[in-house]
């Protein structure tokens with residue numbers, strides 16, 4: 540299969556050629572070329588007119604719990620610990636594999652429709668999640684998240700075994716669209732010896748690690764009280780950073796801790812919407828970027844966001860850090876877009892994703908720019924960040940395959956998924 544987009548505007552994330560106007564050729568799963576040459580259209584299986592579109596690499600959502608869409612709007616306006624312990628965990632305990640399947644499907648529909656082509660998911664019943672990723676055509680780095688406190692030694696062991704089995708089964712599957720990780724949920728939900736076992740498994744399997752870290756001031760203080768160290772030093776001591784590691788949030792960090800994250804090449808998923816909603820604080824993103832840490836963007840779950848639209852995270856990243864620093868040059872539009880795309884791919888070790896460049900995976904999004912909020916036709920990176928929204932996404936390709944065509948999904952039955960998730964929600968809420 541070889542196809543092309545003609546007369547498009549491409550925001551590439553490639554510094555050598557940030558904006559390209561012309562044609563893009565895709566062969567199978569990869570971009571073959573960006574070219575201004577006249578092409579013989581009969582040589583292609585499909586020729587798409589790109590003149591009313593701006594194309595960007597698909598967004599990479601580097602932290603979330605897709606099935607939690609079932610709890611969207613269920614418990615708003617609460618602090619993290621109360622929200623988690625009193626509202627989320629008792630209901631999540633009722634989730635069956637079927638609930639996870641439909642909740643995840645709903646999230647994948649939402650992600651594709653708002654231009655996300657890769658995502659990270661930390662949850663359980665992960666075989667269901669991987670199945671949805673496989674059939675939807677999505678790309679993902681998936682991990683069986685593990686909460687170990689309150690669990691017997693046997694249950695802890697079972698969780699690690701389950702996570703290992705998941706990784707062994709799914710790593711590299713779906714034509715390489717699925718990758719895996721190992722994820723102790725957080726330093727406050729996993730005892731040190733448990734974390735060490737997970738680090739060992741990450742080493743044995745040769746997959747990265749993922750965890751929630753330094754999300755709230757309370758978490759940091761309790762870590763000091765319990766272990767005599769802040770979360771960064773604590774996880775460093777347990778060997779987490781000796782492995783490739785992605786941490787979610789990283790809100791409360793000192794200068795020294797930022798230096799440690801850089802030294803160990805730890806990647807940070809910044810989740811501005813979730814951090815604002817749970818009043819967790821504001822991450823030191825300009826300082827992290829300045830130190831050379833890979834900072835990407837995540838929505839977290841739609842129970843704390845409450846949607847999965849990466850346009851919102853990109854805009855929040857661009858606005859928030861200007862507001863708190865008093866520096867209007869902090870996180871410019873193009874940097875925010877890169878955080879949502881290229882840096883996301885880098886953050887999850889997807890080395891050939893996140894750029895519109897020959898040789899990269901054909902994961903891209905066509906945004907409908909024939910709308911009032913994209914006029915006048917000037918700087919489209921600015922328009923996308925400061926004026927755009929997920930609903931503007933018209934076409935989506937992942938791995939060279941079109942998964943949305945003019946806002947119609949080609950791989951998923953949206954109406955069925957909406958009905959099934961409603962039924963799951965109704966059942967969960969009717970049982971105690």
Ligand SMILES: N[C@@H](CCSC[C@H]1O[C@@H](n2cnc3c(=O)[nH]cnc32)[C@H](O)[C@@H]1O)C(=O)O
Pocket residue numbers: 604619623627628631661662663683684685686687698724725751754813839840843
């Ligand atoms: N139930 C699993 C763990 C699932 S990992 C994903 C967990 O992350 C939780 N979660 C969602 N958002 C956040 C957040 O912002 N901070 C910390 N935990 C979160 C969520 O409630 C879910 O329980 C077990 O058997 O151990």
Ligand SMILES: [Zn+2]
Pocket residue numbers: 602603604751787839840
């Ligand atoms: Zn989370």
